[in-house]
Amino acid sequence: MNPLFMTLTASAAQSSSFWTVLVQKFNEWSQSGPLSFVLRLATGLLIVLIGKLLIVWISRIVKRSLSHAKKINDLMARFILQLVNIVGWIFLAIAFLQHMGINMGPVLAGLGLTGVILGFAFQETLGNLLSGVMIVINAPFRIGDYIDSGSFSGTVTDMDMICVILSTPDNKRITISNKLVWGSPIVNYSNVERRRVELSVSVAYGSDLQVVKEVVWKILGSYAEILPDPAPVVEVNKLNASSIDFVVRPWTKPADYWKVYWRFQEQICDKLAEVGISVPFNQLDVHMINS
Known part of the structure; x- marks a missing residue:
């Protein structure tokens, strides 16, 4: 016989047993009188209220402990607090139903069987949950x-x-x-002490390369956001068809990355033009040979 069919059959039997017990309890409550039922319900709600306060108290203790733990980040702390709340409410729900006289044995026994079915039905959700655990652990x-x-x-x-x-x-x-x-x-991009800004400068062939370096260094020296260590790099990187390309690599804090990037792009053309160095454009030289 198909194992999945047997699991479904057994789970249905367990669920049927639970609902049968629930119907019997309703009959007992109706026969015992409304006063007895109201008293039992009131004490059950009192248990829920006390349990809720206990969950809140435990959550605060756990939150306070996690805030002092150096290896626990915000995501891990939130994840653990959510888990504490969920587990606490599950136990509280079981305690309430037990107090109301409902035998939770069939339900707890059926969890193992229905877990297989729920695993098929909610495999994406379970995958997200387990992935969340891995994210929290590895941070x-x-x-x-x-x-x-x-x-x-x-x-x-x-x-x-x-x-x-x-x-x-x-x-x-x-x-x-x-x-x-x-x-x-x-x-x-944020959980690091420094980032390297990747910049490039292109000049026309025939330009004084030493002057280009001096212009770039002068611009970089005017930026308070650039870190002295590691030192910036300004070197010829590539000889293209229409240009000589420099690589410019200063280091900044992550929050200053785009400030430096955009300001440099804005200033470099004007500073090169001031010293008579042109920024090239794509061009093609054609030589005509008379036959």
């Missing part, structure tokens, strides 16, 4: 970091057990499942 990013994940880029604004939420520079909100994030290369 490739934090809240507030700017990252690339697959073909998406943005600042991490939130994360839960199912998805990661990014905010793009043009104020778009991107929700990506944890499974897709963990299954793609993650590039973190």
